[in-house]
Amino acid sequence: MEISEEVVIVGAGIAGLATALALKRVGIRSMVLERSSELRTTGAAITLYPNAWLALQALGVAHKFTSMYSPLKKGYVINVANGATQEVSYTGINRTGYGPIAVHRRALLETLAGELAPGTIRFSSKLDSIQTVATNDKFSSSIAILSLDDGTVIKAKILIGCDGVHSVVGRWLGLMTPVNSGRSCIRGLAVYPQGHGFKHEFCRFVDQGKKGAYLPLTDKELYWFFTYTSTLKDEKTATDPKLLQKDIMENLANGFPPSFLEVVQHADVATVTWAQLIFRYPWNLIFGHLCKGNITVAGDAMHPMTPELGQGGCSALEDAVVLGRHLAKSLLPNPNGHGQIVAVDAARAIEGYVKERRWRVVGLIIGSYLSGWVQQSGSGFFMKFLRDIIFYKFLFHWVFDAHYDCGKLPNVSLPSQSNGQTKID
Ligand SMILES: Cc1cc2nc3c(=O)[nH]c(=O)nc-3n(C[C@H](O)[C@H](O)[C@H](O)COP(=O)(O)OP(=O)(O)OC[C@H]3O[C@@H](n4cnc5c(N)ncnc54)[C@H](O)[C@@H]3O)c2cc1C
Known part of the structure; x- marks a missing residue:
């Protein structure tokens, strides 16, 4: 044709x-x-x-x-190693009338x-x-x-x-x-049918070679992601969402605050995916x-x-x-x-x-x-x-x-x- x-x-x-x-x-x-x-x-x-x-x-x-x-009106960046917390205000970037929004x-x-x-x-x-x-x-x-x-x-x-x-x-x-940046990201949605109760804020947790974050989408759903330095082995296990979720909770996010691990635990596994970070x-x-x-x-x-x-x-x-x-x-x-x-x-x-x-x-x-x-x-x-x-x-x-x-x-x-x-x- x-x-x-x-x-x-x-x-x-x-x-x-x-x-x-x-x-x-x-x-x-x-x-x-x-x-x-x-x-x-x-x-x-x-x-x-x-x-x-x-x-x-x-x-x-x-x-x-x-x-x-x-x-979102504000967020936090928390250093996992020492708990140092930076507040990030989004009101300063609101002069357009729009703030950052997760959809x-x-x-x-x-x-x-x-x-x-x-x-x-x-x-x-x-x-x-x-x-x-x-x-x-x-x-x-x-x-x-x-x-x-x-x-x-x-x-x-x-x-x-x-x-x-x-x-x-x-x-x-x-x-x-x-090119491959040598880092990867696992992300997904956490679902709380009765409401998650988290504030409408962007929380980021930073550690050496790792970063985790969550932010509310609606009253019942949060979007979360975890980026880390990856290896060839990661690519092989990357297709199983349950394994990815388990890997974050039991291995990759070691030492991360309980709130982050709780969000990952509430993931709807159908939404969990892995991606290589490319630029x-x-x-x-x-x-x-x-x-x-x-x-x-x-x-x-x-x-x-x-x-x-x-x-x-x-x-x-x-x-x-x-x-x-x-x-x-x-x-x-x-x-x-x-x-x-x-x-x-x-x-x-x-x-x-x-x-x-x-x-x-x-x-x-x-x-x-x-x-x-x-x-x-x-x-x-x-x-x-x-x-x-x-x-x-x-x-x-x-x-x-x-x-x-x-x-x-x-x-x-x-x-x-x-x-x-x-x-x-
Ligand atoms: C972990 C991660 C988190 C991110 N977070 C954000 C964020 O918070 N905010 C943000 O703005 N961006 C974010 N991004 C970036 C954002 O996802 C991408 O920049 C965006 O999706 C690019 O859109 P696109 O349409 O250019 O490409 P794509 O979304 O890749 O769409 C390309 C489309 O082309 C189709 N296609 C490909 N090849 C062919 C072909 N040969 N013939 C016909 N169809 C074809 C594909 O099937 C696909 O549907 C993130 C990216 C990653 C990896």
Whole structure:
């Protein structure tokens, strides 16, 4: 089967769905290819910081979460070895009107997907390879020919790879394979049917090479995670959630406070998963090709980062808004009518997107790595001082611009609403 599409997005994760929604908001129709048979909600929950809420607001969906989840006002970072406690106030990062909020991944993905036109997502569609051919089309100088594993061939004028850390599109652009940080994370949801009784606060416990944390999602559920220096042996036992839970309680989180162990004990094992922490070297983003012609990447496909700042998903939402804004500048009514829009000079719009995103995500990758290093490395006096006094008191808010505003999407009046003319405000 051969299909022609104006815009193809590969991957229906946070980046892919948010990008499809941003494009929809500016009048561009897209097709989203997802290799799984349904939305993938691995990881159970995600913390979204004010920058993500600004992006969700630009996408027109932030309000859908505010009735279900409430923002965190403060948190604690507790040194497991000596009990030293730092209070982290989130009111300082509230100037955007949003605080950090943990939400179920399923709710985030389903909300984004629910805004798309029916049939936008093509499930069980794995992209295998990409070729390009030059064209005389006045809208684009080349066309991407996508081969799927079921034999389908799709011709796309614009291709956006939102296909995660092992991105096929990123590889086609020549980006290096992301690297393993040598650390892993086990995470899940703790469920208390009668209510958990914990305060609405983000509690983090830091030890040499280890960090555990929990934060409430609702009155009955807490999201928890545990990151640690991992070995090859861990990868072999990583698929059994019961073993992972047992390993934390009986081995990995030795010496951690009873409250953390109690939360892990209440895990719904169906939600417990293990992940290697992977990132891309920042110089690969500085010197590498983040786009070629009408092809680019967004989300983890562009900038996988370690999760210490909780910014991988937040920055994927920023990418979507920025890409939507740039592509909206190259809109033209489709000469064939039907109220459809095609993009002109998309390559230049995509270059503008990459230019705007490159240094922002380089900063986040470095900040995330630095944050993990300072939190979990070394037990000497200097590291303790750096971690407990300098980092959380003075540096945390500096390396972490949680209220970064990626901007808004333009108001686009489609031809049917404006006498055949496309208007962008
Ligand atoms: C332990 C951990 C904790 C984290 N905590 C946070 C947090 O608190 N806050 C935060 O903002 N971020 C967090 N992150 C990061 C966040 O999870 C990711 O950055 C985010 O999920 C990336 O979304 P994405 O859409 O780019 O990629 P993905 O979620 O990986 O989605 C990619 C999609 O593409 C599909 N796909 C892949 N290859 C193909 C193909 N060839 N053809 C078709 N489909 C394909 C996949 O099936 C998948 O659905 C955390 C990450 C980890 C590992």
